[in-house]
Amino acid sequence: MTDLSVLLGPISALVLAPLIPGIINRTKAVVAGRTGQSLLQLYADLLRLFRKGAVYSRTTSWVFKAGPVAGLSCMAVSLAMLPLGGVPGAMAFTGDLIVMVYLMGLSRFFTAAAAMDTGSAFEGMGASREVQFSVLAEPALLVGLAAVALAAGPAGLFDAGPVVNGFRSLSEIYHQLTLSVWANDGAILLLAAAALFIVALTENCRIPVDDPNTHLELTMIHEVMVLDHSGPDFGMILYAAALKLWFFLALLSGLLIPVRSENLWINGISTIIGIFFLAVGVGLVESVMARLRLLRIPQLLAGALSLSALALVLVLWG
Numbered sequence: 435m436t437d438l439s440v441l442l443g444p445i446s447a448l449v450l451a452p453l454i455p456g457i458i459n460r461t462k463a464v465v466a467g468r469t470g471q472s473l474l475q476l477y478a479d480l481l482r483l484f485r486k487g488a489v490y491s492r493t494t495s496w497v498f499k500a501g502p503v504a505g506l507s508c509m510a511v512s513l514a515m516l517p518l519g520g521v522p523g524a525m526a527f528t529g530d531l532i533v534m535v536y537l538m539g540l541s542r543f544f545t546a547a548a549a550m551d552t553g554s555a556f557e558g559m560g561a562s563r564e565v566q567f568s569v570l571a572e573p574a575l576l577v578g579l580a581a582v583a584l585a586a587g588p589a590g591l592f593d594a595g596p597v598v599n600g601f602r603s604l605s606e607i608y609h610q611l612t613l614s615v616w617a618n619d620g621a622i623l624l625l626a627a628a629a630l631f632i633v634a635l636t637e638n639c640r641i642p643v644d645d646p647n648t649h650l651e652l653t654m655i656h657e658v659m660v661l662d663h664s665g666p667d668f669g670m671i672l673y674a675a676a677l678k679l680w681f682f683l684a685l686l687s688g689l690l691i692p693v694r695s696e697n698l699w700i701n702g703i704s705t706i707i708g709i710f711f712l713a714v715g716v717g718l719v720e721s722v723m724a725r726l727r728l729l730r731i732p733q734l735l736a737g738a739l740s741l742s743a744l745a746l747v748l749v750l751w752g
Contacts, residue, residue: 439521439698439699439702440521440522440523440524441524442518442521442698442699442702443513443514443516443517443518443521443523443524443684443702444510444513444514444516444523444524446518446702446706447513447516447677447680447681447684448510448513448677450680450706451673451676451677451679451680452474452476452477452480452673452676453473453474453476453477454676454679454680454683454709454710454713455475455476455676455679456471456472456473456474456475456476457473457710457713457714457717458640458713458714458716458717458720459471459475459717460473460717461713461714461716461717461718461721462717462720462721465717465718465721465722466721476672476676479669479672480669480672480673483665483666483668483669483672484665484666484669486664486665486666487665487666488663488664488665488666488667489664489665491552491553491662493552493553494551494552494553494662495551497544497547497548497551498548498551498552498662499548499667500544500548501544501545501547501548501549501551501663501667502545502548502663502666502667502668502670502671502674503670504540504541504544505541505544505545505670505671505674506670506671506673506674506677508537508538508540508541508544509537509538509541509674509677509678509681510677511525511537512534512537512538512681513677513680513681515527515530515533515534515604516534516604516681516684516685517604517605517608517609517688518684518688518701518702518705518706519608519684519687519688519691519693519694519701519702519704519705519708520608520609520688520693520694520695520698520701520702520705521698521701521702521705522603522605522606522609523603523604523605526603526604526605526606527603528602528603529602529603530603530604530605531579531603531604531607534604535572535575535576538637538678538681539568539572541674541678542564542565542568545561545564545659545660545671546561546564546565546659547561548659548663549561549658549659549660552662554661554662556658556661557658557659557661557662559658560654560655560656560657560658560659561659563655563728564655564656564659566732567636567643567655567731567732567735568637570732570735570736570739571633571636571637571735571738573739573742574629574632574633574735574738574739574741574742575629575630575633575637575742577629577739577742577743577745577746578626578629578630578633578738578741578742578745578746579604579607579626579630579685580742580746581622581625581626581742581745581746581748581749582607582611582622582623582626582689582745583602583607584746584749584750585615585618585619585622585623585626585745585749586607586608586610586611586615587610587615608688608689609694611623611688611689611692611694612692612694613692613694615692616692619749621748622745622748622749623689623745625741625742625744625745625748626689626741626742626745627686627689627690628738628741629738629739629741629742629745630682630685630686630689631686632734632735632737632738632741633682633735633738634679634682634683634685634686634716635716635719636731636734636735636738637678637682638675638678638679638682639655639656639657640716640719640720641719641720641723641724641725642719642723642724642725642726642734643655643725643726643731643734644656644657644725645725656675680709683709683712683713683716684705684709686708686712687705687706687708687709687711687712688705688708690708690712691704691705691708693705
């Protein structure tokens with residue numbers, strides 16, 4: 435392992451993450467028979483926003499200004515711990531999975547706090563929805579990854595034997611996801627992958643949970659929380675959202691593509707290619723499905739939790 439290969443994950447995320455929304459939008463445009471916007475549209479939007487100045491309401495405080503900075507910082511640190519398939523994270527350590535989940539929760543907290551700091555009823559409504567759905571999404575994520583860890587073997591979440599010695603690194607867990615693991619526990623991993631895909635759509639406010647292109651405040655979740663942000667602040671929010679989408683697609687790609695060769699560059703590049711294909715998959719889902727009613731979203735997340743729990747039960751009793 436070289437230091438350069440370990441940096442492949444965070445560097446590729448920082449550089450390529452804005453490309454993911456472009457792939458999703460282009461896929462939706464192709465399905466609809468339209469030309470669509472450029473794949474590099476988000477890069478252009480970020481450059482334009484960072485060149486502008488920010489406008490702040492007199493009703494806001496430092497919480498409003500801290501929201502975008504804290505959200506982007508939490509996602510950047512999380513990506514530094516995230517493995518890229520068989521390539522370990524640059525900051526991998528025991529129990530980093532729990533830290534990553536807490537960092538995403540901290541990012542959500544600051545975004546919701548900044549929304550409520552505006553005093554807007556619409557933004558407070560979006561913050562309430564964001565927190566409500568995260569309460570259901572995070573258990574599905576943790577239980578699903580626990581099932582993956584146990585299926586990965588002794589170097590996964592727990593040591594072999596009846597005594598639980600504690601959490602291991604997510605990089606160690608993903609390093610064990612070889613073809614032999616898929617041959618033995620493919621059904622368990624598919625159940626966990628399905629649950630993670632639903633969580634990814636929910637956490638990133640994609641269809642069928644939310645429509646990122648809508649402008650009707652009464653139906654929005656994430657977009658309504660950032661209505662008052664402008665300039666560089668809004669640019670940081672868009673960039674953090676792209677990094678978060680990359681985070682979840684990288685988790686899924688590392689799980690679904692068991693390329694674990696001696697060459698870490700091959701492992702990492704195959705995972706990146708898988709991320710692009712998953713982005714196309716998200717675009718296809720958004721092209722063939724309509725947005726669910728808000729009352730149906732908890733049922734969808736309960737289904738994701740059930741899939742994760744079933745995977746965990748199968749791996750424990752298998």
